[in-house]
Amino acid sequence: MVPDQLNSISPLDGRYNKDAAVLSHYFSESALMRYRMQIEVEYLIALSNENKITALPPMPKTLQSTLRKLYEKFDSRSARRIKKIETQTNHDVKAIEQYISEKLQKINLSKFIPWVHFGLTSEDVNNIAYSSMWQDGIKYVYLPRLNALQKIIKKLSRLYSSAAMLALTHGQAATPTTFGKEMAVFHRRLNKQADMLKKQRLEGKISGATGNWAAHTVTYPKIDWIRFSGRLVKRFGLEPNPVTTQIEPHDSLAESYHIIARINSILIDFTQDMWLYISRTILGQKKISGETGSSTMPHKINPIYFENAEGNCGLANAILNHLASKLTVSRMQRDLSGSTVVRNQGVALGHSFVGLNNLMKGVDRITINQENMSVELDKHWEVLVEAIQTIMRKNGIQGAYNKMKNLTRGNYLDRATIHKLISDLNITTDDKNILLKLTPADYTGLANKLAKLK
Numbered sequence: 001m002v003p004d005q006l007n008s009i010s011p012l013d014g015r016y017n018k019d020a021a022v023l024s025h026y027f028s029e030s031a032l033m034r035y036r037m038q039i040e041v042e043y044l045i046a047l048s049n050e051n052k053i054t055a056l057p058p059m060p061k062t063l064q065s066t067l068r069k070l071y072e073k074f075d076s077r078s079a080r081r082i083k084k085i086e087t088q089t090n091h092d093v094k095a096i097e098q099y100i101s102e103k104l105q106k107i108n109l110s111k112f113i114p115w116v117h118f119g120l121t122s123e124d125v126n127n128i129a130y131s132s133m134w135q136d137g138i139k140y141v142y143l144p145r146l147n148a149l150q151k152i153i154k155k156l157s158r159l160y161s162s163a164a165m166l167a168l169t170h171g172q173a174a175t176p177t178t179f180g181k182e183m184a185v186f187h188r189r190l191n192k193q194a195d196m197l198k199k200q201r202l203e204g205k206i207s208g209a210t211g212n213w214a215a216h217t218v219t220y221p222k223i224d225w226i227r228f229s230g231r232l233v234k235r236f237g238l239e240p241n242p243v244t245t246q247i248e249p250h251d252s253l254a255e256s257y258h259i260i261a262r263i264n265s266i267l268i269d270f271t272q273d274m275w276l277y278i279s280r281t282i283l284g285q286k287k288i289s290g291e292t293g294s295s296t297m298p299h300k301i302n303p304i305y306f307e308n309a310e311g312n313c314g315l316a317n318a319i320l321n322h323l324a325s326k327l328t329v330s331r332m333q334r335d336l337s338g339s340t341v342v343r344n345q346g347v348a349l350g351h352s353f354v355g356l357n358n359l360m361k362g363v364d365r366i367t368i369n370q371e372n373m374s375v376e377l378d379k380h381w382e383v384l385v386e387a388i389q390t391i392m393r394k395n396g397i398q399g400a401y402n403k404m405k406n407l408t409r410g411n412y413l414d415r416a417t418i419h420k421l422i423s424d425l426n427i428t429t430d431d432k433n434i435l436l437k438l439t440p441a442d443y444t445g446l447a448n449k450l451a452k453l454k
Contacts, residue, residue, distance in 0.1 A: 027346025093122035157183035161451035180451035204238035246334035254324035305362030312355035
């Protein structure tokens with residue numbers, strides 16, 4: 001770990017930098033500058049291509065290419081210059097505008113300077129920048145890792161589709177299942193949310209100080225500004241929102257935050273189940289040479305990656321839920337309270353991503369102990385009582401449930417006890433034989449099939 005990371009306040013930039021650093025390209029202060037630069041440049045080019053703006057000469061392709069390099073080749077030197085300008089303006093978006101003006105001045109194109117940020121409010125730039133950052137971070141970093149985890153879980157569901165294990169409901173022995181089927185539950189849940197995340201469209205707006213294109217229309221009343229802005233917003237992969245206040249209300253961003261939060265909740269559920277399976281010794285963990293489990297108990301291999309994932313996903317959800325509730329509320333036509341909050345969306349995705357990475361590490365280290373699964377099942381023949389009372393119902397026996405409850409509830413039942421109970425039943429010979437052949441390991445219903453469903 002380099003000295004800067006050792007002195008970081010945030011664990012994302014310190015301890016977890018190795019996992020989270022890839023998100024810096026999308027959510028750092030420098031990245032925000034780059035996205036803002038892209039929006040300002042593309043807006044300027046779009047204005048120059050509007051033939052009804054007679055005062056602005058059409059921009060040659062070569063100049064368009066030169067301007068686009070301002071964000072395509074954006075580097076730390078550019079970021080430092082913008083930050084220096086901001087010390088004078090005390091306004092981050094205005095600093096971008098002045099930086100572009102400086103560049104135009106240097107290449108003797110001062111005639112374009114008045115058109116930089118023409119008719120815009122800073123929120124026109126910011127709402128598209130923050131949505132673009134979030135959209136790209138999800139697409140290029142988060143979803144690929146989530147897909148990788150989904151594939152691992154799907155593989156486990158197929159490989160262990162028939163690996164019978166005791167189920168627990170309310171923490172008590174219940175109808176058996178298979179490890180593969182339980183993995184399939186999580187795979188299916190994650191698939192649904194991931195599909196929603198891929199299809200969800202974020203919205204954007206470019207409409208001026210209070211969302212009415214007032215400055216635009218008073219200057220050029222004959223231009224269809226709604227159409228003009230809509231085309232430009234679409235170029236950033238966003239859906240145009242034409243009816244807003246100064247701010248785009250962030251409802252679509254909130255929807256996306258909530259999807260990630262649901263994924264995190266599913267992953268927390270997954271981590272806790274895996275933790276408990278390890279605690280029951282039906283899952284084991286690979287020994288890694290040189291690693292220490294406990295600082296005082298040499299024998300331990302702690303499920304630290306599942307615990308880390310649970311903590312990070314929970315922390316992410318606290319931020320995501322605050323983002324979703326805060327950004328969708330703004331006094332009158334705009335207040336600034338959401339501006340400082342939205343800067344933390346990268347932090348929320350960072351903790352989500354660290355959680356994902358730790359889950360990948362945790363799952364990679366597990367071993368499936370089918371012998372212990374069988375031993376555990378063989379201690380709980382009472383789980384067959386459900387099957388017995390259901391067969392009794394089939395045979396028309398009145399009060400089957402209560403009869404079994406009175407005979408078995410709270411009592412220890414082994415194989416011999418269960419077989420004695422079955423032998424005494426007044427049911428058909430075929431049904432009696434079915435029950436006598438049944439073992440806890442066999443009593444998994446359609447679990448094997450469910451584990452393989454597409």
